[in-house]
Amino acid sequence: MNRIVVFTDPYCGPCGMVKKYFAHMKDERAKDIEIVSLYDDLEYARKYGVTRTPVLIVINEKGGMIDKVVGGQPITQNIRRILEEYHGKN
16 A cells, blocks of 8 residues: 655644644545654655655555655645545555
């Protein structure tokens, strides 16, 4: 199954907006989005080329990145498409 991961930073305003948006989504699939602090797992972030926040990536079951969205507004504008396109697909 694909994984949806969002890298955040506790001092990033757009990151807070994205987390709040996900918390208020009425779509049950939003609960499966993994929120990772960039600084808590730098190696994980580096693996996918993440150097700033917020960044949403979609990872396939082989660990390859298949989609990436950078920035708070682009993430919130595209999350429904991402969930439709990638959630639950192998």
